[in-house]
Amino acid sequence: MLSYKTLHPFCLRAGKQVKNPRSPDYVPSIFTATALSADMKEPGLLDVSDKQEARVEAANALLFLQCQGGSGLDRPGPTERESNMEGSASSSMSADDDDDDEDDESASDGKDETALTSNASVNFDDVLKALRRENRALRESVEKMSLSESSLRNDAEKVKFYTGLPNFFVLETVMLLLAPHMDAIRNVKLSKFQQLLLTLMRLRLDLRNQDLAYRFGVKVGTVVRTVHHMVNIMSSTLVPTAVFWPSRAELRKNLPAALRSSCPDCAVIVDCFTVPCEGPVAYGNKPQQGATAACNVLNYLIGVAPQGVVTFVSRGVLGNVGPRNLAESCGFLCKLLPGDVVLARRDLDIADAVAARGARFGMAEGEPPTGGAAADVQGVRAHVERVVSMVRQRYAMLTGPVESPFASAAERTSNMSTFDKIVQVACALNNLCISAAPLE
Structure with missing residues (x-):
């Protein structure tokens, strides 16, 4: 047991009177009139016994503080037995907590398993059906967006x-x-x-x-x-x-109503169009000398039957070429028979060349070549414009500009460029579509 001196912070004394006023054993007196001694004037210079007393007092104070922070006032700190007991108690408490956690986890697992078991028989079939519907909808959406x-x-x-x-x-x-x-x-x-x-x-x-x-x-x-x-x-x-020149009998048999009365001998509707090129074009593996922006174009002549079927398309001619020279060089005039009528929506300056083949040339803007009624002129003009513009509107690549790899001659024997073939292919594909002009 600790003494009262040890427990009380104000009674930590050595048990004898000292004359140092800074010591807890100092007893003041009202009869003291003498001056303080040298050791009293230097409180920091204590003798050996005073230092030992101070250490003992400090140790007692620490023991008291430890006892205050511990489990009771009568013990300054836990003994070895108490420490062991506290350790066993804490371990037992942690074990109890672990058991409680395991019980809680097992209880929650049991609840989840019960919930899953109860939901399996009620909702899983519906969830599976919903997922299948969603999967099917996503597949259909992807299929619609794909190009397959x-x-x-x-x-x-x-x-x-x-x-x-x-x-x-x-x-x-x-x-x-x-x-x-x-x-x-x-x-x-x-x-x-x-x-x-x-x-x-x-x-x-x-x-x-x-x-x-x-x-x-x-x-x-x-x-x-x-x-x-x-x-x-x-x-x-x-x-x-798909692209061929029909016989005269086939042309007259399938002649549309817009031309049957006003121009029954119409064999073809012609037009010329140009396609610009991106850069200088080499034809015949020889670059064009002194090519300018105005000459760096490809010229084509296209012939369309009155029914709207392309029957002739020329190869591309580079440079500033007139319709007459184009018609004479592409082989178009060889297709005409005496008595055929050639229509165009504008003056192409090919009337003399057409007349040399025994055929007749006329424009949709004026009176039909056979002297038809004036009321039929408007229908002929609309029909010709629709037929001529049909191919280029359907395939936008024919409007240009032509890229250099497509404009160069692909074959030395035929002297045809890839773009010439593209124009012909576009005309062939156009013939597979529904006619622009109804027969009746």
Whole structure:
């Protein structure tokens, strides 16, 4: 047991009177009149016994403070036995807490399992059906946004927008015609249908090569090679089948109502159009000497039957060429028979050349060549303008400007450029569409 001196902070004394006023054992006296001694004047210089007493007092004070912060006033600190007991108590309490946590976790797990078991029989079938419906809707959405054969099969408007063809049946027919000739094209990334679709989109919308590369997930070089290969195949396969000059009997048999009374001998409607080029064009592997902006264009002559079918298209002639020279050099006049009537919406300065073949030339702006009624002139003019502008409106690539790789001569024997083949292919595709002029 500690003494009262040890417990009370104000009674921590050595047990004898001292004369140092800074010591707790100092007892003041009212009878002291003498001055302080030297040791009293220097309180910091205590003797050895005073220092030991101060250490003892400090130790007692620390023990008292520890006892105050502990479990009771009668013990300055925990003994070894008490420490062991406290440790065992704390461990038992933590063990109890762990047991409680495990019980809580097991209880919660049991509740979750019970909830899952109860929901399995009620909601899982509905959730599975909802997920299947969502999956089906997402697949249909992706399919509609993609450019695949299945996405175009039941969407005629989409086929017309991307290809210019009226419906998927015509597109599939073209595919069947070209597929046997596409075996030589080795392209592991694009299927045969995708190669055809990419080329038709290039002609129809005049999309850039980089745009098509992004849409189909290929490189720009793949797009360029695909377009060139497909244009060559369609030029040799599709053009001879779809673009041809009909006989006079077929022309008169299928003559539209707008021309049947006013111009029954009409054989063809002609027009000339030009397409600008992006840069200087080399024809015959020889660059054009002194080419200017006005001469850096390609000139074409197109002939359309009264029914709206393209029957003739010339090769491109570079430079500033007149319609007469173009008609005489492209072989158009050789198609005419004596008595045929050639119509145009403007003066092309080819009347003399047409007359030399025994045919007649007339313009839709004036009176029909056969002297028809004036009321029929307006219908003839509207029909001619509609037929002539039909092809270029359907395939935007024909409006130019022509890129340099397409304008250069691709074959030395025929001296035809890739763009010449593109114009012919566009005319052939136009003939597969519904006629611009109804027969009745």
